[in-house]
Amino acid sequence: MTKKRPILTGFLIWIAAITAMTVFGLYMTSVADKTEQIGTAVGENFNANAVKQTLSIVVLYLMGWVVLWPFRSRLGQTQVYLLSFLVGLLVFELISSLIIILIVRYTYLAVMAVYLAVVVVLYWRAAHRGEAEALWFKKSEGWMFVLWLTGTAAAAAMLSFVPMDVLSFDSVEYMGLGKMYASQGFIRDYFIYQVSGHPFVPTLINSIAAFFGFDYAYAIQNLFLVMCTLLFGYHIRDEIRRMGFDDRKALGLSALATGLLGVNFFYLFLGICLVPNLFAAYTLFFAAVYMYRYSRDEKPADVALSFFFMAAFCFSRVEGPLLAAVFMAYFAHTKIENKHLLYYTGGLFIIVALWYVSFYIQSPAGFNGQFLTVGRSMLVAAAYLIIGLYIFLKDKFFSQYNRILFGLFMGALMLGAVGLSVMDMGKLIINLKAMYQNIFYYGYWKVTWLAVAGFGIAAALVSKKKEMFLEWLIPIFLLMMLILFAIRSSTLHIYWSDSGNRMLMHIYPFCVFVLTLNILSAFAPENSKQGS
Amino acid sequence: MDNKRKKSNDKTGLTPARWILAGALFLFLLAGTYTYVFYTLNSAKWAMLGVLALLAVTAVIAAIVMILKKKAKLNKALKWVLLSAALGAVLFNAYLLNSSYFVPHNTTTVFNRYFPVSLETSVKLQEYLAGKTLILDPTVTYFDREDDQLSAIAHSYMASVKSSVKSIQTLEEPYGFLTDDDLAFLKAKTDEYEMVSWDYYREINAYFFYNVMDSDDVIVLWGRQMCMFFMTPETFAELKERPR
Numbered sequence: 001m002t003k004k005r006p007i008l009t010g011f012l013i014w015i016a017a018i019t020a021m022t023v024f025g026l027y028m029t030s031v032a033d034k035t036e037q038i039g040t041a042v043g044e045n046f047n048a049n050a051v052k053q054t055l056s057i058v059v060l061y062l063m064g065w066v067v068l069w070p071f072r073s074r075l076g077q078t079q080v081y082l083l084s085f086l087v088g089l090l091v092f093e094l095i096s097s098l099i100i101i102l103i104v105r106y107t108y109l110a111v112m113a114v115y116l117a118v119v120v121v122l123y124w125r126a127a128h129r130g131e132a133e134a135l136w137f138k139k140s141e142g143w144m145f146v147l148w149l150t151g152t153a154a155a156a157a158m159l160s161f162v163p164m165d166v167l168s169f170d171s172v173e174y175m176g177l178g179k180m181y182a183s184q185g186f187i188r189d190y191f192i193y194q195v196s197g198h199p200f201v202p203t204l205i206n207s208i209a210a211f212f213g214f215d216y217a218y219a220i221q222n223l224f225l226v227m228c229t230l231l232f233g234y235h236i237r238d239e240i241r242r243m244g245f246d247d248r249k250a251l252g253l254s255a256l257a258t259g260l261l262g263v264n265f266f267y268l269f270l271g272i273c274l275v276p277n278l279f280a281a282y283t284l285f286f287a288a289v290y291m292y293r294y295s296r297d298e299k300p301a302d303v304a305l306s307f308f309f310m311a312a313f314c315f316s317r318v319e320g321p322l323l324a325a326v327f328m329a330y331f332a333h334t335k336i337e338n339k340h341l342l343y344y345t346g347g348l349f350i351i352v353a354l355w356y357v358s359f360y361i362q363s364p365a366g367f368n369g370q371f372l373t374v375g376r377s378m379l380v381a382a383a384y385l386i387i388g389l390y391i392f393l394k395d396k397f398f399s400q401y402n403r404i405l406f407g408l409f410m411g412a413l414m415l416g417a418v419g420l421s422v423m424d425m426g427k428l429i430i431n432l433k434a435m436y437q438n439i440f441y442y443g444y445w446k447v448t449w450l451a452v453a454g455f456g457i458a459a460a461l462v463s464k465k466k467e468m469f470l471e472w473l474i475p476i477f478l479l480m481m482l483i484l485f486a487i488r489s490s491t492l493h494i495y496w497s498d499s500g501n502r503m504l505m506h507i508y509p510f511c512v513f514v515l516t517l518n519i520l521s522a523f524a525p526e527n528s529k530q531g532s
Numbered sequence: 533m534d535n536k537r538k539k540s541n542d543k544t545g546l547t548p549a550r551w552i553l554a555g556a557l558f559l560f561l562l563a564g565t566y567t568y569v570f571y572t573l574n575s576a577k578w579a580m581l582g583v584l585a586l587l588a589v590t591a592v593i594a595a596i597v598m599i600l601k602k603k604a605k606l607n608k609a610l611k612w613v614l615l616s617a618a619l620g621a622v623l624f625n626a627y628l629l630n631s632s633y634f635v636p637h638n639t640t641t642v643f644n645r646y647f648p649v650s651l652e653t654s655v656k657l658q659e660y661l662a663g664k665t666l667i668l669d670p671t672v673t674y675f676d677r678e679d680d681q682l683s684a685i686a687h688s689y690m691a692s693v694k695s696s697v698k699s700i701q702t703l704e705e706p707y708g709f710l711t712d713d714d715l716a717f718l719k720a721k722t723d724e725y726e727m728v729s730w731d732y733y734r735e736i737n738a739y740f741f742y743n744v745m746d747s748d749d750v751i752v753l754w755g756r757q758m759c760m761f762f763m764t765p766e767t768f769a770e771l772k773e774r775p776r
Contacts, residue, residue: 256615259622265629440567446628450568451621453561458614460554461546523611 014147018154049214050160056212057085057156057223061149064088066119070126070135074301077141081148082231083305085223090283090312091115093204096181097315100200101358105185108211155226159219174198174275175216178206191363201283201316202275221278225271228282232509233258235289239517243524257516261509266445270505276317281506283313288327288510292469295336307344311351318372319484321352323477325383326413330476332387333406334469338395342388349384356381376487410476417479420486431485434492435500442494443501452511459518470514477507562586660741660762661750662696667765668752669707703751707772710753710761717774718742718761742767 064087065080072080095114099106126135137145177198181187190198202221209217237254245253261267270277290306293299310327314320328345332338356377398405421428439449481503485492492500565586570579600606710718724742742763744750751768753761763771 256618256622260618260625263622263625263629265625268629437567437571440564441571447568447621447624450561450564453557453564454617455614455621456557457554457561460550460557462610463550519614523607 011143011147014151018151021154021158049216050157050219052212052214053160053209053217053219054153054157056208056214056217057160057220058149058153059212060088060092060208060220061085061152061156062088063091063115065145067091067122070122070131071301073134074299077144079231079234081144082227082234084148085152085227086231087308089205089208089220089224090201090308091118092208093201094308094311094315096204096207097200097355100181100187101355103186103358103362106181106207107185111211152223156219156223159222159226174203175206175209178203178208178217179210182207182210187362199276199315199317199320201279201312205275218272221275222272224282225268225278228278228286229258229262231286232261232513236513236516240520243517243520244526245520245524253516253520257512260451260516261512264445264448264508266443266448266501266505267508269444270502274502277502277505279316280313280320281509283309283316284323284506285509285513287313287324288470288473289513291331291336294340295334295469298337303340303344307347310344310348314348314352315355321348321355322380322383322484323480324348325380325387326476326480327473328384329387329390329409330472332391332394333402333409338391341391345384345388345391349381349388352384353381413476413479413483417482417486420483423486427491428486430491431482431500434494434498435504437494438492438498438501439504443498443504445501445504448508452515455515455519456511459515462522463518464524465518465521470510471518474507474510474514477510558590658696660744663698664744664747665698665749666700666752667703667749668700669703669754698748707753707768713774714771717771718763721767724767 061084064084067087068075068080068083075083092111092115095111095118096106099110099114104110123135177190180190181204205217205220208220209215233254236257237250240250240253241247270281287306287309290302290309294302294306310324314324317323325348328341328348331341331344356372359372360374360377394402394405421431437443439445481500484503485500492498562583565582566579569582570576573579596609597606600609721742742761744762744764747764747766749765751763751765753763753768
C-alpha cells in the first residue's frame with residue numbers, strides 16, 4: 001500500500017510554490033519597471049487591469065471546476081483540477097460561439113444563463129444516475145480544493161502583474177475582434193474588420209476581457225499555456241506509470257519530457273505571442289490523446305473530453321473542421337467502437353453545419369473569406385456526411401478489410417497532397433524550401449527538429465510499443481499541411497511569423513509525446529519481464 | 533491504427549519499415565546539420581565538417597553498440613545515453629533561451645526580449661513616423677479583402693505607431709492596391725527610399741520609406757506582396773500622375 005503524503009506537507013509545498021511564484025513575479029515586475037515596459041499593451045491603469053484579469057481567471061477556473069466536479073471519480077481529482085481552467089475558458093468560448101451562431105445578443109448575462117443551464121443538466125443527470133452523493137464535498141476534498149484554487153489564483157496574479165505583454169499582429173487583430181463582438185453583441189462588424197476568417201476560440205478571450213473590464217487578455221492566454229503544459233506532463237506521467245515504472249521514475253521521466261517541450265523557444269514564443277497556434281495545437285493534441293485513452297480504456301468520460309476539445313479545435317482555426325474531418329476518417333480505422341464514432345462525427349457535423357449556415361446568413365452578400373468560401377464550407381460539411389456514411393458501411397460490410405481500407409485512406413491522402421501540390425509546382429517548391437529553411441534556421445526552432453530526428457532514430461530502433469494510434473497522426477497532419485498550403489492562395493515565407501512554422505507547432509507536442517513513450521517502452525519494467 | 537507492429541525474422545527484430553524510417557530520419561539529421569551550421573556560421577566549410585563530425589559520431593556509436601551488444605550490456609548503456617541526451621537537449625534549449633543569442637536589441641524585459649523582430653520593426657516604424665500625420669489609403673483602414681495577411685500586419689503596426697504619430701487621417705479619394713506598374717515605378721526610385729524589412733524573402737513584410745524624414749505628412753499605401761509604402765505627398769502625386 002502506498003504511503004499517503006500528510007496534508008500538512010502538501011500545504012507547505014503549496015505555500016513554498018506560491019511564495020516562489022510571488023518572488024519571481026515581483027522580480028520580473030521590478031525589472032520591467034526599470035525599463036518602462038509595463039503597461040505598453042495593457043492600458044493606462046495597469047493595476048486595475050491586472051486585478052480584473054486575475055479575477056476573471058478565478059471565475060473561469062471555478063466555472064470549469066463546477067462543470068467537471070460530477071466526473072471527478074472517473075477523471076481523478078488531479079486531472080479535474082488541471083482541466084478546470086482549460087474547460088472553464090473553453091466552455092465560456094463555446095457557449096459564446098453558440099450564442100453568436102444562433103444570432104442571440106452576445107452579452108455576459110447570456111453566456112452565464114446558458115452556462116447555468118448546462119450545469120443544471122449535468123448535475124441533474126448525475127443525480128438521476130443515483131450519484132447525488134458524489135456531488136457533495138467530502139472533508140478530505142476541501143483542502144485539495146483550497147490548495148488548487150489558491151495556487152491557480154497566485155499563478156493568475158503573477159501572470160497578470162508580470163507584463164508579458166508582447167503584441168503580435170495576430171494578437172492585435174484578435175483583440176480588436178473579440179472586443180467588437182462583446183460591445184456590438186453580434187458578428188456583423190466582423191465582416192468589415194475580419195481579414196482572414198479569424199476563428200472564435202482565440203478571438204473570444206478578448207470578449208472575456210471586455211466583459212470583465214480589462215484591456216488585453218495576455219495572462220489568460222499565458223495561463224492556458226501553463227495549464228496545457230502541466231496537463232501534457234500529467235498525461236505523459238500517466239502513460240509512463242502504465243508501462244510499469246514506479247511513481248518516482250514516472251515523475252522524473254515525465255518532468256524531463258515536459259522540460260523538452262517547455263524550454264523550446266518556439267513553443268514559448270507561439271504560446272505567449274501568437275494565440276491561435278496555442279489553442280489549435282493543444283485542443284487538437286488533447287482531442288487525440290483523450291481519443292487514444294478512450295480506444296484503450298473505453299471510459300465514456302475520455303470520449304466526451306475528446307469531443308469537447310475537438311469541437312474547440314473546429315473553432316480555433318478556419319481549416320479546423322476540415323482537419324477534424326480527416327482525423328475522424330483516421331479514427332474510423334482504429335478499434336474505437338463505430339457507434340460512438342458516428343455520434344462523434346454527427347455531433348461535429350451539427351456544430352460545423354450550424355456555424356457555416358449562420359456565417360452565411362449573417363455575412364453580407366458576396367462575402368468570401370480566404371478559406372471560408374461557400375464552396376469550401378459545403379465541401380467540409382459534406383466530408384462529415386461522407387465519413388459518417390463510410391463509418392456505417394465499413395462497420396456493416398467491410399470491417400474485415402480494415403488494414404486494406406486504411407492503406408487506401410493513406411494512399412488517397414498522399415495522392416491528394418501530391419496532386420494538389422503539383423498543380424502549382426512553383427508554389428510547392430517555394431513552400432518546401434521555406435519550410436525546410438525555417439525548420440533548420442530561420443524559424444527560430446534552432447535545435448528542435450534536429451533533436452526530434454535524433455530521438456526519432458532511437459525511437460524507431462528501440463521501441464517496443466505495440467500500437468501506433470498517435471504515431472499515425474503525425475504523417476496524416478503533415479500531409480494535410482501540404483494540402484492546406486496547396487489550397488491557400490499565398491505561399492509560405494521564411495522567418496518566425498511564417499504559417500508553416502505555426503502549423504508545425506501543432507504536431508510538436510505530439511512528437512515529444514510519441515518519442516518519449518516509444519523510447520521508454522524499450523526500458524519499461526513490463527517489457528523487461530517479458531523479455532527475460 | 534490498432535494494428536500490431538509486424539515482427540521481422542532477422543536478428544534485430546526490426547521491421548524494414550522501421551529501418552527505412554530510421555534511415556530517413558538520419559538523412560534529415562544530416563541535411564539539417566549542414567543547413568543549421570551553414571546558416572549559423574555562414575560557412576559551407578564548417579557545415580561540411582559538421583556533417584562529417586556527425587557521420588564520425590554515428591560510426592563510433594555504431595561500434596560501441598556492437599561491442600556492448602556482444603557483452604550484453606547494451607540495454608543499460610543505451611538507457612543512460614538516451615537519458616543524458618534528453619537532459620542535454622533540455623539544458624541546451626534552456627541555455628539558448630537565456631543566452632544573448634535571442635537578445636539582439638536592447639530591452640531587458642524577460643519575455644519581450646525573445647521577440648526581436650517585431651519589436652525592432654516597431655521601433656523603426658516609430659522612429660520614422662514620430663510626430664507626423666499619417667494619411668492612410670482606405671484599403672489600409674478598412675482591411676480590403678484582396679490581401680488578408682497584409683491587412684493584419686498593417687493593422688498591427690499601425691497600432692504600434694499610434695502613440696508616436698501626431699494624427700491619423702484617411703485619403704479622401706481611395707488609391708487602392710498598388711498595381712504591378714506602380715510597384716515597378718516605386719521600386720525604380722531606389723535612391724529615394726529606405727527599406728525596413730523583417731523578411732527579404734520574396735519581399736514579404738517589407739516597409740519602404742520614401743524621403744519621409746523631412747515631411748510632416750506621410751501617405752501610406754500597400755502592395756500585393758505584403759509590402760507597405762510610406763511616402764511624401766509629392767511622391768504620391770508623382771505616382772498618381774501616371775496613367776493606371
